[in-house]
Amino acid sequence: MEAIAGLILFATFFFLLLFGAPIAIAIILSSVVTFLFVLPFDVAILTSAQRMVTGIDNFTMLAIPLFVLSGIIMNNGGIAFRLVNFAKVLVGKLPGSLAHTNAVGNMLFGSISGSSVASAAAMGRIMTPMQTNQGYKLTYSAAVNIASAPTGLIIPPSSVLIVYSLVSGGTSVAALFMAGYIPGILWGLAVMVVAYFMAKKENYPVSQLPSARDVFYIILSAIPSLLLIVIVIGGIVAGVFTATEGAAVAVIYSVILSIIYKNFKLKDLPAIFIETIEITGMILFLITASALFSLVMSYMRLPEAISSSLLSITDNQVGIILIIIFILLLVGTFMDITPAVLIFTPIFLPVAQSFGMDPIHFGMIICFGLCIGNMTPPVGSALFVGCSVAKVKIEEVVPTLLPYFGVVILVLLLVAFVPQISLFLPQLFGL
Incomplete structure (x- = not known):
């Protein structure tokens, strides 16, 4: 019975996706159809409705719309331009320095806005014309922007990590936030390494550093924006406020900062x-749909069945982790990261914990692996936005992106097999 129900669940889900149904609708309909197979009609419908309501009935969930609001205010508040100037100072006189500026800008702005799409759009609009004027190929500029944009989903504050915290049974948000720094920065640095060698090959120009006086003012103007990270993350880690309260602080701070920068108008x-x-509606609808999907899987004991199947293939820890990573990379190519985290965490987390993996470490693996899907066809959101901003076709950019895929996957393997990359900062701060 469980095997048949599982087959119905996944077959219906992929059938609906194949025929173009929105992913949230596909999740809900496949879940309800499966429940109707094993429960009376009234019980199945009532249980489904209750689960969809309780799936988002959580105080921590309020952090998501607040972080979204904060990111949108900052995206319209003149913060991106100041962070670009600050990134220029950081990268110095590296070959292809504007590309490195783009990557560092994505790490900074992406972490503040918490959105790879907002980051790719903001950085692309600023950096693409500058790079074009200096003779950079559009495919090169777009590839660097696309490959570095998802770093903001790993470097906190990150709504993806909040979603993982909820579905993993209450893993500390503060610990996950601290765990995200090193993997996210390694991702950005890996992109910069590839960009460096490509720039050397193409002999792209080196930007001139501003004068010492200008450097001082650039750093001074960027400090208020950077303080947002210190205030929000510092407050959460120190226990001054919760993740939700930290998100509210981020909204207030971003409004004040935008007013100071004179980029905020009531209209x-x-x-x-x-x-x-x-x-927010899109994210919460996906979350409530995925909560129902998770309930159906739990009721059918599918996570246990899948775990047993994986362990029957091999009991080697390295082999299991590689299988999980392969599935995450595959899923990330066609599924948005939020429902993917909600659906696959209950399946793979018990497997990881069966051989002693820390849930914080596993959180980095699953979020990192699925975030790569943001830069891959056919549904990568950062890929679409980056190509749109640069006015270049996806098929033209993908070949240039291939080396970036390679190094980012290498970083993922490093994160997976070196736990201290994820656990060092949480342990350092006693989380």
């Missing part, structure tokens, strides 16, 4: 709120 508020509602 912009309706558009900001509408965009926030649209993005």
